[in-house]
Amino acid sequence: MDSRSPTMVSAKQYIGNVWNALHSTLVGMRITGKYFLQKPITVQYPDQRLPIPDRYRGIHYLEQEKCINCLACARACPIDCIEMDAIRHGKELEWVSFTLDYQKCMFCELCVYPCPKDCIHMGTEFALVTEDRSELNHDLLSFKGMAPDARVRMKEAEVKKAAKAAAKEAAAAQKAEEATAEEGGAEQDDASPESGGDTGGGEA
Protein backbone atom coordinates (compact mmCIF):
# COMPACT_ATOMS: atom_id res chain seq x y z
CA MET A 1 0.00 0.00 0.00
CA ASP A 2 1.29 3.48 -0.91
CA SER A 3 1.25 5.51 2.31
CA ARG A 4 1.49 8.84 0.41
CA SER A 5 -1.61 10.93 -0.06
CA PRO A 6 -3.24 11.03 -3.53
CA THR A 7 -2.38 14.74 -3.82
CA MET A 8 1.32 13.97 -3.30
CA VAL A 9 1.23 11.19 -5.93
CA SER A 10 -0.45 13.32 -8.58
CA ALA A 11 1.94 16.25 -7.90
CA LYS A 12 4.92 13.94 -8.36
CA GLN A 13 3.41 12.55 -11.55
CA TYR A 14 2.79 16.04 -12.82
CA ILE A 15 6.38 17.11 -12.15
CA GLY A 16 7.63 13.90 -13.81
CA ASN A 17 5.53 14.59 -16.91
CA VAL A 18 6.78 18.17 -17.11
CA TRP A 19 10.35 16.95 -16.79
CA ASN A 20 9.84 14.31 -19.51
CA ALA A 21 8.30 16.87 -21.85
CA LEU A 22 11.11 19.31 -21.20
CA HIS A 23 13.76 16.63 -21.62
CA SER A 24 12.39 15.28 -24.90
CA THR A 25 11.99 18.85 -26.20
CA LEU A 26 15.62 19.61 -25.35
CA VAL A 27 16.82 16.36 -26.96
CA GLY A 28 14.81 17.16 -30.10
CA MET A 29 16.10 20.73 -30.16
CA ARG A 30 19.68 19.50 -29.76
CA ILE A 31 19.29 17.18 -32.81
CA THR A 32 17.59 19.95 -34.79
CA GLY A 33 20.35 22.39 -33.84
CA LYS A 34 23.05 19.88 -34.82
CA TYR A 35 21.60 19.36 -38.33
CA PHE A 36 20.73 23.03 -38.65
CA LEU A 37 24.41 23.89 -38.50
CA GLN A 38 25.49 21.11 -40.89
CA LYS A 39 25.67 21.37 -44.67
CA PRO A 40 22.46 19.83 -46.11
CA ILE A 41 22.84 16.49 -47.90
CA THR A 42 19.64 16.89 -49.91
CA VAL A 43 19.22 19.23 -52.87
CA GLN A 44 16.30 21.13 -54.31
CA TYR A 45 15.65 18.81 -57.26
CA PRO A 46 15.07 19.56 -60.15
CA ASP A 47 16.63 23.02 -59.77
CA GLN A 48 19.68 21.44 -58.18
CA ARG A 49 21.14 18.04 -58.97
CA LEU A 50 23.68 15.81 -57.29
CA PRO A 51 26.65 14.73 -59.44
CA ILE A 52 26.02 11.47 -61.28
CA PRO A 53 28.82 8.94 -61.88
CA ASP A 54 30.11 8.65 -65.46
CA ARG A 55 29.20 4.97 -65.59
CA TYR A 56 25.56 5.65 -64.74
CA ARG A 57 23.21 3.99 -67.25
CA GLY A 58 20.70 6.70 -68.04
CA ILE A 59 18.86 7.84 -71.15
CA HIS A 60 20.80 7.04 -74.32
CA TYR A 61 22.34 9.58 -76.64
CA LEU A 62 23.40 9.06 -80.22
CA GLU A 63 26.29 10.60 -82.12
CA GLN A 64 24.24 10.68 -85.27
CA GLU A 65 27.04 11.91 -87.54
CA LYS A 66 29.00 8.73 -86.82
CA CYS A 67 26.10 6.26 -87.09
CA ILE A 68 26.07 4.09 -90.21
CA ASN A 69 22.58 2.58 -89.79
CA CYS A 70 24.04 -0.93 -89.43
CA LEU A 71 21.28 -2.09 -87.02
CA ALA A 72 23.81 -3.85 -84.75
CA CYS A 73 22.43 -2.07 -81.66
CA ALA A 74 18.83 -2.91 -82.57
CA ARG A 75 19.71 -6.57 -83.11
CA ALA A 76 21.54 -6.74 -79.77
CA CYS A 77 18.60 -5.38 -77.78
CA PRO A 78 16.91 -8.28 -75.98
CA ILE A 79 13.50 -6.60 -76.01
CA ASP A 80 13.51 -4.85 -79.40
CA CYS A 81 13.36 -1.30 -78.12
CA ILE A 82 15.33 0.25 -80.97
CA GLU A 83 13.95 1.00 -84.42
CA MET A 84 15.58 3.10 -87.12
CA ASP A 85 14.88 4.29 -90.62
CA ALA A 86 17.22 6.03 -93.05
CA ILE A 87 17.45 6.38 -96.84
CA ARG A 88 20.83 5.59 -98.29
CA HIS A 89 22.34 7.85 -100.98
CA GLY A 90 25.55 6.07 -101.85
CA LYS A 91 27.66 6.38 -98.74
CA GLU A 92 25.49 9.10 -97.18
CA LEU A 93 22.36 8.67 -95.06
CA GLU A 94 19.16 10.64 -95.03
CA TRP A 95 17.73 10.05 -91.56
CA VAL A 96 14.03 9.52 -90.98
CA SER A 97 13.96 8.20 -87.40
CA PHE A 98 15.95 6.41 -84.70
CA THR A 99 13.61 5.60 -81.84
CA LEU A 100 14.10 3.95 -78.49
CA ASP A 101 11.05 2.92 -76.49
CA TYR A 102 11.58 3.65 -72.80
CA GLN A 103 8.37 1.86 -71.90
CA LYS A 104 10.33 -1.33 -72.60
CA CYS A 105 14.00 -0.43 -72.08
CA MET A 106 15.61 -1.93 -68.98
CA PHE A 107 18.85 0.07 -69.26
CA CYS A 108 20.97 -3.07 -69.66
CA GLU A 109 23.51 -1.38 -71.99
CA LEU A 110 23.64 -4.41 -74.33
CA CYS A 111 22.96 -2.15 -77.31
CA VAL A 112 26.08 -0.09 -76.65
CA TYR A 113 28.81 -2.72 -76.92
CA PRO A 114 28.25 -4.06 -80.48
CA CYS A 115 28.24 -0.59 -82.08
CA PRO A 116 31.11 -0.56 -84.61
CA LYS A 117 31.31 3.23 -84.55
CA ASP A 118 30.99 3.69 -80.78
CA CYS A 119 28.22 6.18 -81.35
CA ILE A 120 25.39 5.06 -79.06
CA HIS A 121 25.95 5.75 -75.37
CA MET A 122 24.09 5.70 -72.09
CA GLY A 123 23.96 9.18 -70.63
CA THR A 124 23.45 10.55 -67.16
CA GLU A 125 19.96 11.93 -67.71
CA PHE A 126 17.30 9.88 -65.96
CA ALA A 127 14.09 11.92 -65.76
CA LEU A 128 11.32 10.17 -67.68
CA VAL A 129 8.35 12.00 -66.21
CA THR A 130 5.34 12.28 -68.48
CA GLU A 131 1.57 12.12 -68.48
CA ASP A 132 1.55 10.62 -71.97
CA ARG A 133 3.15 7.19 -72.43
CA SER A 134 3.70 7.77 -76.15
CA GLU A 135 6.27 10.40 -75.20
CA LEU A 136 8.43 7.60 -73.81
CA ASN A 137 9.23 6.50 -77.35
CA HIS A 138 12.19 8.85 -77.75
CA ASP A 139 13.66 9.82 -81.10
CA LEU A 140 17.41 9.99 -80.58
CA LEU A 141 18.06 11.89 -83.80
CA SER A 142 19.47 15.35 -83.38
CA PHE A 143 18.47 16.22 -86.95
CA LYS A 144 16.26 14.71 -89.66
CA GLY A 145 17.38 14.25 -93.24
CA MET A 146 21.01 14.63 -94.21
CA ALA A 147 23.76 16.33 -92.29
CA PRO A 148 24.96 19.51 -94.06
CA ASP A 149 28.46 18.09 -94.64
CA ALA A 150 26.97 14.80 -95.88
CA ARG A 151 24.96 16.82 -98.40
CA VAL A 152 28.15 18.59 -99.51
CA ARG A 153 29.96 15.24 -99.80
CA MET A 154 27.06 13.81 -101.80
CA LYS A 155 27.09 16.82 -104.18
CA GLU A 156 30.86 16.47 -104.61
CA ALA A 157 30.49 12.75 -105.30
CA GLU A 158 27.75 13.49 -107.86
CA VAL A 159 29.94 16.10 -109.58
CA LYS A 160 32.87 13.65 -109.61
CA LYS A 161 30.64 10.90 -111.00
CA ALA A 162 29.27 13.19 -113.70
CA ALA A 163 32.80 14.34 -114.61
CA LYS A 164 33.95 10.73 -114.77
CA ALA A 165 31.00 9.78 -116.99
CA ALA A 166 31.65 12.78 -119.25
CA ALA A 167 35.35 11.90 -119.50
CA LYS A 168 34.43 8.31 -120.33
CA GLU A 169 31.99 9.50 -122.98
CA ALA A 170 34.57 11.89 -124.45
CA ALA A 171 37.18 9.11 -124.54
CA ALA A 172 34.71 6.79 -126.28
CA ALA A 173 33.82 9.52 -128.79
CA GLN A 174 37.49 10.20 -129.47
CA LYS A 175 38.14 6.51 -129.92
CA ALA A 176 35.25 6.25 -132.37
CA GLU A 177 36.55 9.31 -134.24
CA GLU A 178 40.01 7.81 -134.47
CA ALA A 179 38.58 4.53 -135.70
CA THR A 180 36.57 6.37 -138.38
CA ALA A 181 39.64 8.35 -139.42
CA GLU A 182 41.67 5.15 -139.61
CA GLU A 183 39.00 3.50 -141.73
CA GLY A 184 38.87 6.56 -144.02
CA GLY A 185 42.68 6.49 -144.38
CA ALA A 186 42.64 2.80 -145.28
CA GLU A 187 39.98 3.37 -147.94
CA GLN A 188 42.03 6.22 -149.41
CA ASP A 189 45.11 4.00 -149.50
CA ASP A 190 43.13 1.33 -151.36
CA ALA A 191 41.93 3.90 -153.88
CA SER A 192 45.36 5.55 -154.54
CA PRO A 193 47.32 4.63 -157.86
CA GLU A 194 50.34 3.31 -155.90
CA SER A 195 48.18 0.78 -154.20
CA GLY A 196 47.19 -0.83 -157.54
CA GLY A 197 43.56 0.08 -157.29
CA ASP A 198 40.73 0.09 -159.90
CA THR A 199 42.19 3.04 -161.91
CA GLY A 200 44.78 0.76 -163.45
CA GLY A 201 47.36 3.61 -163.32
CA GLY A 202 49.98 1.25 -161.87
CA GLU A 203 49.97 -0.94 -164.98
CA ALA A 204 50.47 1.93 -167.50
Ligand code: SF4
Ligand atom coordinates in the same frame (compact mmCIF):
# COMPACT_ATOMS: atom_id res chain seq x y z
S1 SF4 B 1 19.62 -0.63 -72.76
FE1 SF4 B 1 19.09 -2.78 -73.09
S2 SF4 B 1 16.87 -2.79 -73.22
FE2 SF4 B 1 17.51 -0.66 -73.45
S3 SF4 B 1 17.68 -0.36 -75.68
FE3 SF4 B 1 19.71 -0.97 -74.95
S4 SF4 B 1 19.75 -3.19 -75.19
FE4 SF4 B 1 17.61 -2.57 -75.30
Ligand code: SF4
Ligand atom coordinates in the same frame (compact mmCIF):
# COMPACT_ATOMS: atom_id res chain seq x y z
S1 SF4 C 1 25.22 -0.05 -83.89
FE1 SF4 C 1 26.00 2.04 -83.85
S2 SF4 C 1 26.42 2.50 -86.01
FE2 SF4 C 1 25.08 0.72 -85.97
S3 SF4 C 1 23.01 1.57 -86.14
FE3 SF4 C 1 23.44 1.30 -83.94
S4 SF4 C 1 24.24 3.28 -83.31
FE4 SF4 C 1 24.36 3.24 -85.53
